[in-house]
Amino acid sequence: MASVEIRNVVKRYGALEVVHGVSAGIADGEFVALVGPSGCGKSTLLRMIAGLEEISDGAVAIGGDIVNEVAPKDRNISMVFQNYALYPHMTVAENMAFALRLARLPKDEQKKKVGEAATMLGLEGLLDRYPGQLSGGQRQRVAMGRAIVRRPEVFLFDEPLSNLDAKLRVQMRAEIKGLHQRLRTTSIYVTHDQIEAMTMADRIVVMRDGNVEQIGTPLELFDNPRNLFVASFIGSPSMNFIKGEVVDGTFRAPGGFVIPAVNLAHKGPAIAGIRPNKLKIGAAGPVAKVLIVEPTGDETHLLVELGGAQLAMLLRERISLAPGDQIGLAFASADVHFFDGQTTLRLGRGDATTGALNA
Amino acid sequence: MSSKRPQPYFSRSQVTLVRGLWMVVTAILAFMTLFPLLWMVSIAFKPAAESFSSNLIPQAPTLDNFIYVLTGVPFIRYMVNSFLVSATVTIVALFFHTMAGYALARLRFPGREILFLSIFSTFLVSLPVIIVPLFVIVKAMGMLNSYVGLIIPAIFNAFGIFLLRQYYLSLPKEIEEAARIDGAGYWRIYWSVILPLSRPIMSALAILFFLANWNSFLWPLTITSDPNLWVVQLGIANFKSQYSASWNYMMAASTIVAIPTLILFVIFQRQIMDSLKTSGLK
Numbered sequence: 001m002a003s004v005e006i007r008n009v010v011k012r013y014g015a016l017e018v019v020h021g022v023s024a025g026i027a028d029g030e031f032v033a034l035v036g037p038s039g040c041g042k043s044t045l046l047r048m049i050a051g052l053e054e055i056s057d058g059a060v061a062i063g064g065d066i067v068n069e070v071a072p073k074d075r076n077i078s079m080v081f082q083n084y085a086l087y088p089h090m091t092v093a094e095n096m097a098f099a100l101r102l103a104r105l106p107k108d109e110q111k112k113k114v115g116e117a118a119t120m121l122g123l124e125g126l127l128d129r130y131p132g133q134l135s136g137g138q139r140q141r142v143a144m145g146r147a148i149v150r151r152p153e154v155f156l157f158d159e160p161l162s163n164l165d166a167k168l169r170v171q172m173r174a175e176i177k178g179l180h181q182r183l184r185t186t187s188i189y190v191t192h193d194q195i196e197a198m199t200m201a202d203r204i205v206v207m208r209d210g211n212v213e214q215i216g217t218p219l220e221l222f223d224n225p226r227n228l229f230v231a232s233f234i235g236s237p238s239m240n241f242i243k244g245e246v247v248d249g250t251f252r253a254p255g256g257f258v259i260p261a262v263n264l265a266h267k268g269p270a271i272a273g274i275r276p277n278k279l280k281i282g283a284a285g286p287v288a289k290v291l292i293v294e295p296t297g298d299e300t301h302l303l304v305e306l307g308g309a310q311l312a313m314l315l316r317e318r319i320s321l322a323p324g325d326q327i328g329l330a331f332a333s334a335d336v337h338f339f340d341g342q343t344t345l346r347l348g349r350g351d352a353t354t355g356a357l358n359a
Numbered sequence: 360m361s362s363k364r365p366q367p368y369f370s371r372s373q374v375t376l377v378r379g380l381w382m383v384v385t386a387i388l389a390f391m392t393l394f395p396l397l398w399m400v401s402i403a404f405k406p407a408a409e410s411f412s413s414n415l416i417p418q419a420p421t422l423d424n425f426i427y428v429l430t431g432v433p434f435i436r437y438m439v440n441s442f443l444v445s446a447t448v449t450i451v452a453l454f455f456h457t458m459a460g461y462a463l464a465r466l467r468f469p470g471r472e473i474l475f476l477s478i479f480s481t482f483l484v485s486l487p488v489i490i491v492p493l494f495v496i497v498k499a500m501g502m503l504n505s506y507v508g509l510i511i512p513a514i515f516n517a518f519g520i521f522l523l524r525q526y527y528l529s530l531p532k533e534i535e536e537a538a539r540i541d542g543a544g545y546w547r548i549y550w551s552v553i554l555p556l557s558r559p560i561m562s563a564l565a566i567l568f569f570l571a572n573w574n575s576f577l578w579p580l581t582i583t584s585d586p587n588l589w590v591v592q593l594g595i596a597n598f599k600s601q602y603s604a605s606w607n608y609m610m611a612a613s614t615i616v617a618i619p620t621l622i623l624f625v626i627f628q629r630q631i632m633d634s635l636k637t638s639g640l641k
Contacts, residue, residue: 072540
């Protein structure tokens with residue numbers, strides 16, 4: 001097992017720079033998710049760590065040694081691909097043993113290691129099958145088996161669950177997490193799905209346009225997003241944003257949306273953000289119009305309109321509302337995040353001492 | 360589908376009519392293709408005097424033609440030569456073509472596209488155009504009247520390289536990347552991953568190469584004067600002299616020569632069709 005150090009890594013394709021000097025440290029045994037919208041450079045970064053892409057500038061160190069010039073096979077890593085990338089002409093056992101065969105391990109040892117990995121993943125009955133005879137979930141499991149037989153120091157996952165259906169994805173998510181808890185191998189996991197990142201990772205690296213936006217534990221990112229992008233990317237349904245202005249410590253948005261006594265030195269354009277589950281129905285608050293009601297059983301999703309802005313609400317209780325109904329909104333201003341209207345950096349939260357929103 | 364459910368646009372009788380027409384057209388085409396073959400087999404069983412009679416069924420069927428072809432001239436020798444040349448060309452060509460196709464599809468090196476285009480452009484030039492310069496080169500290299508001279512010039516073939524390159528482009532890159540991470544070098548990836556994966560297309564190409572060489576005439580005619588090196592097509596042509604032609608012998612020989620190709624086709628029909636479909640050529 002080993003730590004991974006990414007130092008000012010840059011990736012250029014000719015004149016086009018796609019990763020702009022990314023730095024991140026991944027501790028020994030840690031599970032880190034690289035997350036961001038498609039095209040943000042997360043897969044490219046992972047492929048640079050794997051050695052499948054050249055590093056244009058900066059350095060990647062695995063276990064303290066810089067590996068920029070080291071071939072993928074000598075980096076002591078293994079990788080799970082989105083489309084599994086199993087060898088179609090080899091059986092499950094042969095697929096898993098391929099790396100061991102290339103490393104010229106004795107036959108019986110190969111068999112033993114494949115057997116261990118197969119037991120761990122519940123693949124014992126499938127060892128003689130070909131990938132074409134397996135379901136998507138089984139193929140994914142074989143791909144993981146192929147990765148773990150080598151007992152690498154670092155696991156790299158490139159959106160491994162994207163090709164699975166929703167139910168299987170949740171199941172495999174738990175399995176990968178369970179596997180990591182057992183093996184404690186340093187893991188880097190690329191995904192565009194923030195829920196996967198939140199549920200699985202010890203720490204998350206949020207990327208956008210080839211830059212790191214924020215690095216932190218899932219709850220840190222959720223509670224203290226560094227900027228508007230992280231706030232909108234993390235959490236589902238995503239945070240509500242209301243554009244407005246801070247004048248003399250009071251946040252005002254068009255349509256008479258006012259949060260007084262915001263304890264901020266900031267002046268000028270600002271954006272208020274509040275998570276859907278922090279918006280409640282309260283008789284005292286401003287009146288909003290219900291647009292859409294979506295009951296899911298456990299909870300109710302609402303889309304309401306207030307002062308021209310659409311806000312999502314996530315209520316734990318079952319309510320009987322119809323589109324067009326008027327409801328009062330309530331929330332603690334401590335739950336409101338404020339962002340600079342120009343730089344989109346987070347300014348802070350509302351003052352906890354003030355009460356509900358006044359319209 | 361069309362016969363069971365009512366068609367929204369065409370009535371059932373229209374569909375039947377169109378189908379009937381297609382059947383007639385294909386039947387005519389099939390007849391035009393098959394009749395010369397039937398005629399060949401028919402003449403092969405006729406005595407020399409009857410060669411030019413118009414009856415399809417021989418009046419006095421005889422095996423004499425076959426016996427003469429197999430015993431009167433060293434036809435077995437020609438067949439062995441043909442087989443030797445065709446098989447060697449096929450195996451060696453596939454080995455080099457798969458490597459070239461893989462390199463052109465996946466390795467990154469300067470001039471790759473130009474190289475591919477220049478290989479591809481040789482499609483435009485047929486053998487008769489280059490036969491004289493090719494002859495001069497082969498002669499200069501001392502390969503006249505030798506198996507080597509029959510084999511080596513036939514190995515290069517843009518079609519195989521092109522087809523394999525297209526096929527390799529369609530293989531998912533991740534499989535090779537997975538192999539790289541598993542510790543395979545270029546050669547290992549080629550040998551353990553790419554070659555096994557190209558089995559279907561290689562079997563199709565093998566048939567095409569084998570048939571093309573089995574049927575080749577012009578090049579062997581150009582460079583072999585030693586009858587010991589003659590291939591079957593030269594043997595057949597030799598039944599025709601300047602003043603006469605023993606059509607009954609030629610047809611018997613052609614029938615014998617057609618048998619291996621027929622067997623190959625029956626066994627590998629599916630691969631041949633697949634290769635033609637994937638290449639979109641010919």
